[in-house]
């Protein structure tokens with residue numbers, strides 16, 4: 001069996017951190033990893049917000065093409081950026097152990113007060129914008145696209161008082177010193193997959209190699225949680241640009257119960273639909289699907305329809 005593994009990744013600093021994290025694990029498992037940088041549409045189109053370029057797969061398509069042609073053996077993604085349904089000839093082989101899931105506010109102002117009346121917070125996520133409108137109605141949510149470094153430069157230039165970002169990315173880039181507030185995950189529920197790294201491969205990759213990669217990279221509890229959240233997202237039919245959220249955790253004496261907190265918020269923050277349900281681990285995907293069906297049936301469909309109509313104007 002071959003031991004050299006070509007790892008496909010985007011070229012951003014965060015993506016490269018993740019690819020190196022994978023490479024380290026593979027080396028420990030006796031494999032010889034090599035990192036191959038592949039540029040995606042999401043890296044090139046920086047002047048429009050994600051919901052306008054059609055967020056579906058903007059960070060993944062070119063990587064997936066590399067898996068098909070055999071140019072790379074595996075592709076590394078932030079799990080949050082992976083579409084809810086992936087092409088039939090590809091599979092998600094592993095989810096790596098999840099980081100703290102929270103959103104955080106970073107700022108150069110050590111005393112940043114989230115309740116100041118003129119607060120401007122930068123974010124590019126529809127979920128975060130909607131949540132800010134609801135939970136911090138006095139604040140202005142301003143568009144902040146680009147990679148972490150670009151956003152921090154805009155922050156430094158004074159375009160915002162703070163940025164709302166995933167703890168995971170901030171921590172991986174070693175900007176922990178700028179974290180002023182950790183937003184509670186029970187209120188600012190994170191996006192599906194936030195904080196985990198996903199490994200994708202072609203279905204027809206050599207089975208023994210797949211097994212070895214899975215053993216080296218997969219974290220079983222994270223995998224269960226992500227499968228639950230992804231089943232939720234798939235049923236929500238939205239991709240990453242709709243303001244849905246889902247956080248699964250394992251609870252109970254033997255971590256044999258999945259606890260799912262998920263929902264949908266209207267863009268103006270006025271309507272928040274959320275539910276908490278639990279199920280045995282063996283029924284985790286059904287839990288995700290059923291919770292999504294419940295949200296859709298209790299007004300979620302109308303929220304999604306309103307968002308779609310707004311976008312098409």
Ligand SMILES: NCc1[nH]cc(CCC(=O)O)c1CC(=O)O
Pocket residue numbers: 078079080081164165166167168169170193194195196197
């Ligand atoms: N959509 C961009 C993106 N994709 C993954 C992360 C951070 C790492 C993670 O959530 O795993 C980020 C930046 C952010 O949301 O602040």
